[in-house]
Amino acid sequence: MRMYCRQIFLALALLVSFTGQVLAAQDADNLKALTSQLIAANYAEKEQLAGQIAALDDERVLPILSALLEGELFYKKDDEQILIVKGDAINNAFSGDAVDVPGKRDKKKIGVNNSLRGELRSLIARAQINSRKESVRLDAAANLLKNSADVELTLVNEALAKETSSDVKDILSLVRGLILLKSEDQAERITALELLDGSLYPEVRASLNQFISGFSEEEIKTRKTEYTAATKSLASIETLVEMNGYIENLYFGLALGAVLLLAAIGLAITFGVMGVINMAHGEMIMLGAYTTYVVQQLMPDHTGLSLVVSIPAAFLVAGAVGVAIERGVIRHLYGRPLETLLATFGISLILQQAVRSVFSPLNREVATPDWMAGTFMLNPALELTWNRLYIIIFSLLVLATLALVLKRTLFGLQMRAVTMNRPMASSMGIRTGWVDALTFGLGSGIAGIAGVALSQLTNVGPNLGQAYIIDSFMVVVFGGVGNLWGTLVAAMSLGVANKIFEPIAGAVLAKILVLVFIILFIQKRPRGLFALKGRAVENG
Amino acid sequence: MTRNDNMGPLTRLLMNDAQGRKLLMVLVALAVIIPFCNLVFPQDSFFHISTYTMTLLGKYLCYALLAIAVDLIWGYCGILSLGHGAFFALGGYAMGMYLMRQIGDRGVYGNAELPDFMVFLNWQELPWYWFGFDQFWFAMLMVLLAPGILAFVFGFLAFRSRVTGVYLSIITQAMTYALLLAFFRNDMGFGGNNGLTDFKDILGYSLQSDNTRAALFIASVLAVIIGYLISRFIVTSKLGRVLVAIRDAESRARFLGYRVEYYKLFVFVVSSMLAGVAGALYVPQVGIINPGEFAPINSIEIIIWVAVGGRGSLYGAVIGAVLVNYAKTYFTGAFAELWLFMLGGLFVLTTLWLPKGVVGLWAQIKEKQQIRKAGSAAANASAQGDVS
Numbered sequence: 001m002r003m004y005c006r007q008i009f010l011a012l013a014l015l016v017s018f019t020g021q022v023l024a025a026q027d028a029d030n031l032k033a034l035t036s037q038l039i040a041a042n043y044a045e046k047e048q049l050a051g052q053i054a055a056l057d058d059e060r061v062l063p064i065l066s067a068l069l070e071g072e073l074f075y076k077k078d079d080e081q082i083l084i085v086k087g088d089a090i091n092n093a094f095s096g097d098a099v100d101v102p103g104k105r106d107k108k109k110i111g112v113n114n115s116l117r118g119e120l121r122s123l124i125a126r127a128q129i130n131s132r133k134e135s136v137r138l139d140a141a142a143n144l145l146k147n148s149a150d151v152e153l154t155l156v157n158e159a160l161a162k163e164t165s166s167d168v169k170d171i172l173s174l175v176r177g178l179i180l181l182k183s184e185d186q187a188e189r190i191t192a193l194e195l196l197d198g199s200l201y202p203e204v205r206a207s208l209n210q211f212i213s214g215f216s217e218e219e220i221k222t223r224k225t226e227y228t229a230a231t232k233s234l235a236s237i238e239t240l241v242e243m244n245g246y247i248e249n250l251y252f253g254l255a256l257g258a259v260l261l262l263a264a265i266g267l268a269i270t271f272g273v274m275g276v277i278n279m280a281h282g283e284m285i286m287l288g289a290y291t292t293y294v295v296q297q298l299m300p301d302h303t304g305l306s307l308v309v310s311i312p313a314a315f316l317v318a319g320a321v322g323v324a325i326e327r328g329v330i331r332h333l334y335g336r337p338l339e340t341l342l343a344t345f346g347i348s349l350i351l352q353q354a355v356r357s358v359f360s361p362l363n364r365e366v367a368t369p370d371w372m373a374g375t376f377m378l379n380p381a382l383e384l385t386w387n388r389l390y391i392i393i394f395s396l397l398v399l400a401t402l403a404l405v406l407k408r409t410l411f412g413l414q415m416r417a418v419t420m421n422r423p424m425a426s427s428m429g430i431r432t433g434w435v436d437a438l439t440f441g442l443g444s445g446i447a448g449i450a451g452v453a454l455s456q457l458t459n460v461g462p463n464l465g466q467a468y469i470i471d472s473f474m475v476v477v478f479g480g481v482g483n484l485w486g487t488l489v490a491a492m493s494l495g496v497a498n499k500i501f502e503p504i505a506g507a508v509l510a511k512i513l514v515l516v517f518i519i520l521f522i523q524k525r526p527r528g529l530f531a532l533k534g535r536a537v538e539n540g
Numbered sequence: 541m542t543r544n545d546n547m548g549p550l551t552r553l554l555m556n557d558a559q560g561r562k563l564l565m566v567l568v569a570l571a572v573i574i575p576f577c578n579l580v581f582p583q584d585s586f587f588h589i590s591t592y593t594m595t596l597l598g599k600y601l602c603y604a605l606l607a608i609a610v611d612l613i614w615g616y617c618g619i620l621s622l623g624h625g626a627f628f629a630l631g632g633y634a635m636g637m638y639l640m641r642q643i644g645d646r647g648v649y650g651n652a653e654l655p656d657f658m659v660f661l662n663w664q665e666l667p668w669y670w671f672g673f674d675q676f677w678f679a680m681l682m683v684l685l686a687p688g689i690l691a692f693v694f695g696f697l698a699f700r701s702r703v704t705g706v707y708l709s710i711i712t713q714a715m716t717y718a719l720l721l722a723f724f725r726n727d728m729g730f731g732g733n734n735g736l737t738d739f740k741d742i743l744g745y746s747l748q749s750d751n752t753r754a755a756l757f758i759a760s761v762l763a764v765i766i767g768y769l770i771s772r773f774i775v776t777s778k779l780g781r782v783l784v785a786i787r788d789a790e791s792r793a794r795f796l797g798y799r800v801e802y803y804k805l806f807v808f809v810v811s812s813m814l815a816g817v818a819g820a821l822y823v824p825q826v827g828i829i830n831p832g833e834f835a836p837i838n839s840i841e842i843i844i845w846v847a848v849g850g851r852g853s854l855y856g857a858v859i860g861a862v863l864v865n866y867a868k869t870y871f872t873g874a875f876a877e878l879w880l881f882m883l884g885g886l887f888v889l890t891t892l893w894l895p896k897g898v899v900g901l902w903a904q905i906k907e908k909q910q911i912r913k914a915g916s917a918a919a920n921a922s923a924q925g926d927v928s
Contacts, residue, residue, distance in 0.1 A: 277706050332892055337706045338620045339891040342847060345840055346887020353880035470717050470836065473710045508721050515718040519694075519711050523701040 027056040032094060035064060035082050038110050039075050046112075047119050054123040062127055062136070064093050069120040074107040083107060122150075129159045134168065141171040145203055148178040174199055178207055189226055197233040200240055201380040208234045244382040249499050255388035257495025258395035259457065261488060262450035263468040264475035265399055268487040269443030270322075271476055273419050276330055276440065277341040280348035281472060282465025284444045287321060288314035288451020289460040290355060293364045304369035307452065314448035321351075322444025326437045334436075348465070356462045363459040372456060391453055398449060403484055405442070415439050474518050480528030490529060494518075553772055559899075560772060563855040564765055570597070571761035575754035591750050594757050595825050596869065600862045601760040602822040605767045607845045607861035608854055609814035612771045614843070615852035616780060617807050618787035620705075623712030624815050625839035626719050627687035629829065631816025633723075634686050636736035636829040637670060638679030639747075643740050656738070657731045667729045676743060683820040684813045691812030692805065699801035699808075704790065713836050720834035735830025742824050753825070760821045764858065767814050771854050774807065783807055844883070847890045850897025860897060 034053050041049055050068065053061055067073040067084045073093065074083040082093040083101070090099050090107070101107050112120070128140030141159075144151050156176045163169045177195030180188045196204050212230050220227050263285060270278045278284075292310040299306045325347055333340045372390055375383045406412040417425040418435045426432045454464065471494075479490030494514060501510035522528075554561050574597060577589040606628050613619040645652040649659040653666060672678040694715060698708055726732035745752040774780050785793040786800050794800045823829045832838075841864075849860020864886070871879040890897065896904060 277709075329888055329892065338709070339895070341620070341706060341709060342840075342843060343888045343891040346844075346884040346891075349880045349884030349887070351884075353877070353884065356880075357877055466837075470710075470714060474714060477707060477710060508725055512718045512721050515714050515721075519714055519718075520697070522703055522707060522711055523697045526701055526703050526707060 253496030253499035257492035258392040261491035264472040266443040266447035279345035282469035283351040284447035285451040286465035288448030289455040292455040315445040318448025319441040319445030323441040326440035363461040366455040480530035486530035598757040604858040604861040605818035607857035609811040611857035623716035626716035627812040627815035628819040629833035631819030632823040632829040634682040635820035637673040639739040641674040687812040687816035695808040723831035737828040850899035856899035
């Protein structure tokens with residue numbers, strides 16, 4: 001009986017979609033009428049009504065059917081207005097206007113049972129695949145691919161015949177292939193194998209695997225062409241997937257490298273250029289992350305904007321703290337690196353405890369704007385997250401800006417002059433004390449910017465900085481002190497190395513391996529990958 | 541060696557060390573008085589010292605020995621190790637493994653061969669590196685060898701390729717960090733996150749009894765005394781002078797023909813072994829060893845003990861360790877929030893204004909006065925010069 005109904009509705013649906021626009025106005029009226037009938041109908045009638053609704057050519061059909069499926073379709077008791085209720089938002093199902101329903105009891109849900117739900121799902125799939133919007137059809141096709149076992153071949157064939165978009169067509173023909181693969185007819189199976197060849201969708205791989213394992217010893221001989229074709233395309237798919245896995249690993253590695261780079265750039269200035277061991281560097285990152293948190297609290301409705309505002313804010317906060325540290329403590333300790341290390345470590349403890357006292361020791365939640373969440377798909381086997389891409393780009397931008405500041409600005413020139421030859425710079429009229437303070441502030445400020453980025457990736461807590469301090473030092477030392485380019489190469493290679501070891505050895509062991517590697521590397525080349533040559537070495 | 545043979549160098553060692561003599565006398569007095577007060581006087585007596593206090597003091601003494609070890613390399617040879625906690629923890633783990641084996645079948649799972657956590661992880665047999673730890677002598681050997689070998693390999697590589705100064709500090713920190721991560725892994729077979737604990741007895745004596753605690757306390761005092769004497773012997777010997785020369789001008793010492801790396805390696809290994817012994821005495825007194833001991837911050841804290849006490853004076857290291865740790869016990873109990881502020885402040889203040897630590901404070905004040913006196917005398921002289 002149900003099958004029969006379905007066919008009728010399908011026919012209806014096709015009829016309606018073919019007759020097109022002319023009937024649209026009429027459909028709108030029908031939609032209202034049919035939907036209103038849902039209120040009084042029993043479940044069997046509701047199934048019929050739903051079918052009739054699905055057959056209408058109106059863009060409001062899909063939301064109404066989905067709402068019915070999700071149990072979000074209500075009606076108002078007094079005037080029998082149909083409502084769609086999503087959380088606290090109550091809207092008229094047809095006009096979309098907000099409706100004021102004073103009491104909880106003034107509206108009533110339009111009930112659904114399991115049989116109706118099943119019916120609704122297939123109706124929705126049908127309506128979607130016939131939708132006028134390409135994106136909806138694409139989603140629908142992907143859905144069919146996921147549930148290809150329950151899809152009828154006729155539906156796919158019809159959709160394929162009408163389809164104009166090649167993206168949707170590709171997926172639909174895969175669905176067709178998946179269905180045909182189960183066919184009894186050998187010719188159809190071979191067509192299926194041709195259709196499926198080279199596709200990276202996990203569903204295709206799974207059913208090919210299933211298909212191959214279904215062969216008995218004897219069948220392998222009798223159905224040789226099929227078997228070889230299937231194994232061959234599976235093997236080629238597998239290699240492709242594996243390659244994509246490598247690319248994904250590389251991507252993760254680069255993203256980790258970008259995080260390391262961000263954390264280490266500031267240190268490359270304070271440690272690399274000035275030679276100051278700043279153990280409070282991690283706390284500058286933490287301050288940046290907390291600045292992001294505070295800015296977000298100040299403008300809770302604009303997550304994206306707050307993130308943009310946070311970048312200069314974090315730079316200023318961390319930079320100011322950096323200048324204060326330099327003027328207050330480090331200034332007195334130049335030339336005594338070990339003492340500097342201890343004093344800045346003390347500062348890091350104080351900053352941590354200060355944050356703990358002000359913001360509580362618990363982690364703080366920093367919201368992620370929509371455009372950073374989610375993934376983008378390069379191909380079905382390779383889905384990459386947006387936030388990592390942004391981090392990579394951001395870190396490179398920061399590095400480039402810093403390089404520009406160092407190379408092209410007066411401040412950068414003075415800074416380099418002071419690090420090369422302090423007395424000479426001083427005698428040329430450069431206020432070396434101020435340059436020191438500003439340089440340290442710059443390094444700290446960049447650490448603060450790193451904190452903004454990290455707030456999007458990890459928990460913002462008082463110990464945030466501690467997690468990165470050792471890594472940052474490793475990057476700077478590995479890359480070669482006083483060399484931004486070295487820092488970039490070191491950060492990226494350490495990030496990628498970490499992610500390459502990870503699947504083989506596990507996350508922790510990978511980290512240990514990388515640490516041991518650096519320890520050994522420093523033995524071999526104590527000045528890092530790109531060591532400064534000449535006089536500067538002797539002063540280090 | 542009999543005691544008489546030892547008298548010669550020992551008296552010579554102590555003749556020129558007035559503070560050292562005082563320190564040793566205090567230590568000996570502690571070793572006698574505290575166990576006596578703990579064991580002889582009844583609980584409610586005024587003179588009774590609780591087992592808790594005694595164990596706490598014992599813990600401080602272990603820290604003191606650790607501070608001596610760090611001062612030996614940092615104060616006298618300029619090697620700032622930010623990973624000495626690792627040697628301490630390794631010694632502790634060696635002891636912990638012995639104590640673990642001593643539990644026998646009294647564990648929760650009642651397995652005579654395997655410690656509880658291995659039964660829990662479904663391990664069938666003892667890993668090879670656990671063999672021998674049921675023997676006390678072997679465990680004690682490992683207390684010395686495990687940190688010693690690590691220090692030897694690490695130091696050999698580092699000193700040979702002339703990794704010095706802050707670079708060395710950073711890679712020692714990386715070393716202890718790597719070990720921290722490693723010991724956190726359950727697969728390592730050292731109890732993972734929880735470490736080794738639930739110890740029952742040592743050499744057949746219950747760890748809960750006051751007598752054992754007193755014996756451990758006395759052992760800690762002895763360890764500090766012996767550690768002090770060894771270090772003192774090293775720094776007053778000719779080798780010690782070379783070490784100081786390396787500290788002050790490494791390349792000059794090298795140009796004079798000293799094999800700098802071997803001197804450094806020797807003192808680094810000795811120091812690591814002292815740290816290992818400190819760890820081994822620490823574990824039975826606190827009753828647990830876990831990977832947290834490898835945390836880089838612990839190693840850095842040792843540095844501050846030495847810095848507060850007075851870098852480059854062995855008895856100063858002892859004083860610093862006890863002072864800072866007493867302050868830590870007091871403040872974490874009374875004002876937990878304030879402790880990190882205090883500790884951080886200590887770091888900043890000592891490095892800025894107390895380069896010689898507490899023990900150098902007096903000399904520092906005196907020096908200031910002299911400078912002021914000399915300054916005013918000079919000012920007077922120049923004033924007179926102007927008049928005439």
